[in-house]
Amino acid sequence: MKHGKKYNESLKLIDHLKQYDPEEAVDLVLKTGKAKFDETVEISVRLGVDPRHADQQVRGAVVLPHGTGRTVRVLVIAKGEKAKEAEAAGADYVGAEDMIQKIQQENWFDFDVCVATPDMMGMVGRIGRILGPKGLMPNPKSGTVTMDITRAISDIKAGKVEYRLDKTAIIHCPIGKVSFGKEKLQENLGVLIDAINKAKPAAAKGTYMRSIYLSSTMGPGIRVNPLRF
Numbered sequence: 001m002k003h004g005k006k007y008n009e010s011l012k013l014i015d016h017l018k019q020y021d022p023e024e025a026v027d028l029v030l031k032t033g034k035a036k037f038d039e040t041v042e043i044s045v046r047l048g049v050d051p052r053h054a055d056q057q058v059r060g061a062v063v064l065p066h067g068t069g070r071t072v073r074v075l076v077i078a079k080g081e082k083a084k085e086a087e088a089a090g091a092d093y094v095g096a097e098d099m100i101q102k103i104q105q106e107n108w109f110d111f112d113v114c115v116a117t118p119d120m121m122g123m124v125g126r127i128g129r130i131l132g133p134k135g136l137m138p139n140p141k142s143g144t145v146t147m148d149i150t151r152a153i154s155d156i157k158a159g160k161v162e163y164r165l166d167k168t169a170i171i172h173c174p175i176g177k178v179s180f181g182k183e184k185l186q187e188n189l190g191v192l193i194d195a196i197n198k199a200k201p202a203a204a205k206g207t208y209m210r211s212i213y214l215s216s217t218m219g220p221g222i223r224v225n226p227l228r229f
Contacts, residue, residue, distance in 0.1 A: 006034045006035070006218070007218065007219070009034075010034065010219050010220055013028060013032060014028060014032070014220060014222055016223070018223070019223050019225035019226075020222060020223060020225060021224075021225060021228050022186060022190070022224055022225075022228055022229070023182075023186065025214045025222045025223075026182050026185050026189065026214065027182060028214075028222045029178070029185070029214050029215065029216050029219065029222060030178060030181070030182060030185075032216060032219035032220060032222075033216035033217075033218070033219050034218070035216070035217065037217075038177045038178055038179045039177065039178045039216040039217040039219070040068075040174050040176075040178075040216070041174065041175050041176050041177065041178060041180075041185055041214065041215070041216055042172060042173065042175065042215055042216075042217075043171075043172070043175055043189065043192065043193075043212065043213070043214055044171070044172050044212070044213045044215070045170065045173075045196060045209060045213075046168075046169060046170045046209075046210040046211045046212075047165065047169050047170070047171065047204075047208060047209060047210060048169075048204060048205075048206050048207045048208050048209070048210050049165065049169055049201060049203075049208075050169070051165050051166070051167055051168075051169050053203065055201060055202070055203040056201045056204055057165060058163070058164075058171065058196065058199050058200070058201065059139070059141050059142065059162075059164045060141055060142065060162070060163060060195060060199045061141075061142040061144075061155075061160055061161065061162045062160065062161060062191060062192060062195040063155050063158055063159055063161075064160075064188040064191055064192065065159075065187050065188060066159065066176060066180060066184040066185075066187060066188055067158060068159050068161060068175070068176060068177075069177035069180060070174070070177075072112045072113055072156055072157060073092045073093070073110065073112045074091045074092050074112070074114075074115060074153055074156055074157070075091070075093040075095075075099065075111035075114045076091040076093070076094045076095075076114075076116070076149060076153070077095065077096060077099055077100065077114065077115070077116040077117070077123070077138075078094065078096065078115075078116065078117045079096045079117075082117050082147070083095070083096070085150055086115075086149045086153065088150075089149060089153040090153055090157060091115075091153055092111065093110075093111055096120060096123070097123065100123055100126065103127055103131070104126075104127055104130070109136070111136070113136070113144065113156050114136045114137070114144065115138060115144045115145075115146070115149065115152050115153065115156070116138040116144065117146070117147055117149065118145055118146075118147065121138070124137075124138060135164070142162045143155065144162075161173055161174065161175075161192070163192065163196060173192060175189050175192055178216055189214075190229070193209075193212075193229045194229070196209075197229070209226040209229075210226070211223065211226065212224040212225075212226050
């Protein structure tokens with residue numbers, strides 16, 4: 001694969017044989033985030049678990065202290081008072097059967113997070129095969145199936161992120177923007193890693209955190225020493 005001039009210049013700043021301390025890694029991410037737009041900083045964590053087994057799944061959500069830097073569009077599937085509560089709390093879209101039909105019939109996905117009340121999950125389950133692959137299916141573990149709609153929306157808008165193991169036993173998650181600066185990114189990184197550590201399955205054996213990489217949207221990956229957390 002051919003890379004641009006800026007990417008190749010960034011590569012020269014990184015020692016690929018070294019595992020950097022978190023502070024050094026964040027510094028390097030800021031130095032290699034050279035795009036004209038405000039790049040997202042993402043973490044990739046490879047875990048020592050087998051995602052094929054249900055008792056070794058790692059999934060959850062955490063509110064980053066400084067948010068993610070992006071505007072999140074929230075869809076709430078609820079009825080009656082809970083629908084009114086969602087509108088008052090600042091949900092971008094609120095509905096019930098109408099929203100489910102819109103997703104089914106119009107292939108509509110102009111939202112980033114879907115929240116539902118427990119009584120609506122029977123209906124939401126009908127489009128599980130559509131929402132699931134896109135990572136949009138409401139789930140109690142991530143706090144998106146709840147009766148406390150106001151808090152759910154507030155947390156999401158404040159910077160709540162969901163972390164979830166993929167088929168290759170890796171978690172990919174944003175921790176902010178390059179414009180955040182070193183301190184805010186370090187704090188967000190620490191909170192997320194702490195949450196992933198606490199979510200360690202009892203069935204996991206051996207080394208839990210195998211490798212951690214930080215990168216900006218257009219920048220190269222920087223290896224972080226997992227033992228420093």
